[in-house]
Amino acid sequence: MLAYHQKGKIEALKAAQKKAVYLVEALGKRLGDVIRIVEKDSGDALPFVQNNVLSSEAILFDNFRTIKKNYSMQVRFEIID
DSSP states (O other), X not given: OXXXXXXXXXXXXXXXXXXXXHHHHHTXXXXXXXXXXXXXXXOOOHHHHHHHHHSTTTTSGGGOOOOOOOOEEEEEEEEEO
């Protein structure tokens, strides 16, 4: 589960950078170094995971649900002329 959380966070960070690049380029500037990264808390899906795993019906695969997790990063970049 931890690997999935880490991958989600990395993808959120890459998406923030990609968005910043095209927005800054629209102003004729370049994106510089990262100044700050703040991970936005999106809530913890862990109780849902525990309920699925600890359920007495967990042996039946039909009872498993897909857990969707959203990750959000606030990233500040240097803007270069």
